[in-house]
Amino acid sequence: MFSEYCKVPFEVEPVKINYPDGTSRMSPDMTPRATTASVSYINAALGLHLSPSEICTYLTRMSLHATPSPASPDEVLDVQIPPTRPDILHECDIMEDVGIAYGFNNLPKGLPPTNTVAKPLPLNKLGDILRRECASAGWVEVLPLILCSHDENFAHLNRKDGAPGSGAAIKLLNPATQEFQIVRTSLVPGLLKTLRENKALPLPLRIFECSDIAVQDSREERMSRNYRHLGAAVMDKRGGFEVVHGLLDRLMHILEVPFIGALKPEEREKAEHGYYIRETQDEMYFPGRAATIHYRPRPSTDASSTATPMGPLSTAGSALETVAQALKDALPSTTATASNGTQEKGDLQIGSLGILHPSVLDNFALVNPCSVLEINVEPFL
Numbered sequence: 258m259f260s261e262y263c264k265v266p267f268e269v270e271p272v273k274i275n276y277p278d279g280t281s282r283m284s285p286d287m288t289p290r291a292t293t294a295s296v297s298y299i300n301a302a303l304g305l306h307l308s309p310s311e312i313c314t315y316l317t318r319m320s321l322h323a324t325p326s327p328a329s330p331d332e333v334l335d336v337q338i339p340p341t342r343p344d345i346l347h348e349c350d351i352m353e354d355v356g357i358a359y360g361f362n363n364l365p366k367g368l369p370p371t372n373t374v375a376k377p378l379p380l381n382k383l384g385d386i387l388r389r390e391c392a393s394a395g396w397v398e399v400l401p402l403i404l405c406s407h408d409e410n411f412a413h414l415n416r417k418d419g420a421p422g423s424g425a426a427i428k429l430l431n432p433a434t435q436e437f438q439i440v441r442t443s444l445v446p447g448l449l450k451t452l453r454e455n456k457a458l459p460l461p462l463r464i465f466e467c468s469d470i471a472v473q474d475s476r477e478e479r480m481s482r483n484y485r486h487l488g489a490a491v492m493d494k495r496g497g498f499e500v501v502h503g504l505l506d507r508l509m510h511i512l513e514v515p516f517i518g519a520l521k522p523e524e525r526e527k528a529e530h531g532y533y534i535r536e537t538q539d540e541m542y543f544p545g546r547a548a549t550i551h552y553r554p555r556p557s558t559d560a561s562s563t564a565t566p567m568g569p570l571s572t573a574g575s576a577l578e579t580v581a582q583a584l585k586d587a588l589p590s591t592t593a594t595a596s597n598g599t600q601e602k603g604d605l606q607i608g609s610l611g612i613l614h615p616s617v618l619d620n621f622a623l624v625n626p627c628s629v630l631e632i633n634v635e636p637f638l
């Protein structure tokens with residue numbers, strides 16, 4: 258401690274603090290903080306059979322004064338935490354100190370009571386499949402921060418907070434800097450910032466990310482919801498719309514989702530499964546160079562219809578299928594407008610692609626044309 262080098266070592270002088278309301282207190286407060294710990298919890302967590310007195314002895318080695326509680330001496334310990342141990346927050350921290358004093362290398366070793374076979378969650382497995390295919394196609398994966406500024410997520414993309422299709426952003430109460438104000442609702446800002454920091458590299462630059470975005474959702478207990486998105490961006494001397502379109506076609510081919518956009522209107526309405534794109538007007542994109550992506554899920558939900566090239570992601574009636582169905586139920590509008598003005602029910606708008614508007618490029622200090630693609634991958638479960 259620094260006080261070792263003072264004129265009077267190991268001594269702290271108190272300071273009296275007077276508040277405007279007339280109250281006062283002495284600082285620092287050197288009074289130990291009292292808490293309790295369970296003997297059975299400590300023994301169960303460490304796999305030991307220590308008595309309360311033995312646990313107290315080990316805690317003494319860690320500068321914690323512990324005694325058996327008068328109310329329940331065989332089960333509860335009264336622990337005094339000194340002010341020099343601010344790392345002790347919960348009972349598990351006391352248990353950890355007992356383990357350190359006992360010696361982690363001395364703890365008994367044994368097999369777990371249950372045998373389980375680990376496997377990835379369906380959503381993570383799907384994300385790994387898409388990552389591998391993007392990398393195989395020559396795209397470089399990036400991992401930007403999930404926090405960004407409010408302007409980068411909305412104003413710089415010519416979008417508004419809470420606009421239809423984007424969702425209201427989750428805002429930090431006391432952000433450390435202006436760059437960490439909200440949780441991103443889109444992968445595009447992170448991709449464009451990555452291009453901005455690497456624009457000195459030779460063109461073309463093709464990057465992608467498969468990660469989560471988050472939006473406010475009053476239906477959830479935590480008042481928010483995560484969505485797994487895949488985003489890609491290409492920067493070149495030309496627009497590159499056909500490049501991100503080709504990546505989309507490749508991913509859909511891997512997922513065995515046929516393209517039904519080239520079919521006649523009556524044939525497309527009869528198609529049971531597939532995807533198509535439709536021209537749209539979005540201020541983030543250059544006029545006439547933007548499209549929304551629509552996905553028509555399979556009508557059946559059995560195991561054979563949810564299979565991927567890597568095998569089935571779920572089994573009918575399983576818990577994983579229940580989770581997948583819950584994700585589908587939480588998706589936005591399931592209706593898309595057909596080119597002839599009719600409604601194609603059951604189709605999901607899962608994303609968009611296009612060439613970015615020059616004002617967006619200027620907001621991110623980019624001088625070359627960029628095209629982006631962003632889709633929600635959860636409907637493919």
